[in-house]
Structures are given as structure tokens and as C-alpha cells.
Amino acid sequence: MKTPLRAMILVLLLASCGGSSSNPPRDLDNACTILKQRPEYHRAFKAVERKWGVPIHVQMATIHQESKFVGDARTPFRYVLGVIPMGRQSSAYGYSQALDATWGEYLSAERRMGAKRNRIKDATDFMGWYMNISRQRNGIPLTDARNQYLAYHEGHTGFNRASYNSKPWLVGVASKVEARSLMYRDQIAGCRLR
Structure with a gap:
């Protein structure tokens, strides 16, 4: 076997072992474990809490429901006659499951053209933006x-x-x-996080 081919096989094997945004954290019922296992999540949640006022536990519960912390989550396909795929149920994508049109509004409003729905810091910032509009328009407390x-x-x-x-x-x-x-809130209160 030639050296370049060996190198390519080794690179592919190593890449397949690495984590990705499609791999959720372990134990999604434990906020402390999630935040310790994924410090980038904790940084993103804290940044949104500071910027938009949305508590970490509210962000986490929403992301859990929307994507189970899978960064490249998509809605299921629709099928005709049970076998012919006819596209996805909606354009929802990423951690926050933001729809294309709503994501576009966010990008324009916040001037964040480089933001991506499969990046936790962008998905959480989107949620903070959206939830603040819900507070302003509908009077829903951020908590x-x-x-x-x-x-x-x-x-x-x-x-x-x-x-x-x-x-x-x-x-x-x-x-x-x-x-x-509420479960995440109580767990976070007892976490030993930096």
C-alpha cells in the first residue's frame, strides 16, 4: 500500500472518531453533565443570559425539545405512498430548529450574516433574540x-x-x-461550574 493512501485512510479513520455537532452530549437529563461535557455550550448560554436575559435553564429546555442538542438536526422527510420522499416537513434546522425565513429575519435584524444554525453560540443567540420579541409583543416573561x-x-x-x-x-x-x-434550573443551582 502506498504511503499517501495509508495517510488518507488514517485521516479518514481519525475524522470518523471525532465528535461533531450531530453527536449530542451524554445524559440529557442532567444539566451539570451537559455543561461540564460541553463547555462551549455553557459559554454560549451564559453569553445569551447576559445579552438577552434568557435564563440558561430556559435555553437548555428549549434546545432539548427542539433538537435534543443535535447541532445538525432536521425535520423528518415527508413520503408519498409511504415510500417516495417528497422533501422535509419544514425548513427547521440546527440546535434551535429555526425556520429559514425566521433565521433570515434574525440575520438581518442582528447583522450576523456569518451566523450558522448548527453553531451553538449562534443558535442560542437566535433564541435570545426571538424570546425577547415574544416578551415585547406578547408580554411573556423570559423565565x-x-x-x-x-x-x-x-x-x-x-x-x-x-x-x-x-x-x-x-x-x-x-x-x-x-x-x-425547572429540573435544569434546580440542577444548575447545585453544579460546580467555572
Whole structure:
């Protein structure tokens, strides 16, 4: 076997062993473990808490629901006749599952043309921006994970119209986000983080 071929095989093997944004942290039920395992997450969450005022536990619970901390998460494919793929259910992508149009609004409003949805610091900054608009337009406190999630899912107008009331499954999901947020809050209070 020639040396360049060996080198290429070695590089491919090493690259396949490395972590990526598609690999979530272990133990998603433990905020301390997540923050210790991924210090870049902790830095991103703290930056958003300082800039936008959204508590770390609210950010974490929302990301857990949206992507389970998978940076390149996408919605499932739609199928015709159960076998023919017809595209994805929506344009939602990344940690925050931001839709193309809403992400575009964020990029323009914040002048962050280089931001990427699969980068934790950009995804969390987007969430802070969006949740502040929810606070301004709909009066939702930044600490209210349940209603922030409903506005995040339904959009500001949908939340204002209470469109979620016709979706009992979504109301149930929002309650789970709230419960996870409170669990993360209590865990973080006991964490020994830098």
C-alpha cells in the first residue's frame, strides 16, 4: 500500500472518531453533565443570559425539545405512498430548529450574516433574540419556559391568537419543556461550574 493512501485512510479513520455537532452530549437529563461535557455550550448560554436575559435553564429546555442538542438536526422527510420522499416537513434546522425565513429575519435584524444554525453560540443567540420579541409583543416573561416555547413553536401571531389551544399535544409538550426547565434550573443551582 502506498504511503499517501495509508495517510488518507488514517485521516479518514481519525475524522470518523471525532465528535461533531450531530453527536449530542451524554445524559440529557442532567444539566451539570451537559455543561461540564460541553463547555462551549455553557459559554454560549451564559453569553445569551447576559445579552438577552434568557435564563440558561430556559435555553437548555428549549434546545432539548427542539433538537435534543443535535447541532445538525432536521425535520423528518415527508413520503408519498409511504415510500417516495417528497422533501422535509419544514425548513427547521440546527440546535434551535429555526425556520429559514425566521433565521433570515434574525440575520438581518442582528447583522450576523456569518451566523450558522448548527453553531451553538449562534443558535442560542437566535433564541435570545426571538424570546425577547415574544416578551415585547406578547408580554411573556423570559423565565416562563412554557409560554416562551408556545410562542417559539407557533410564532408570535399564532401565540397571540392562542392557536395552540387547538393542539392539545403541543400544550402537553410545552408543559414538558416547563418541567425540564425547572429540573435544569434546580440542577444548575447545585453544579460546580467555572
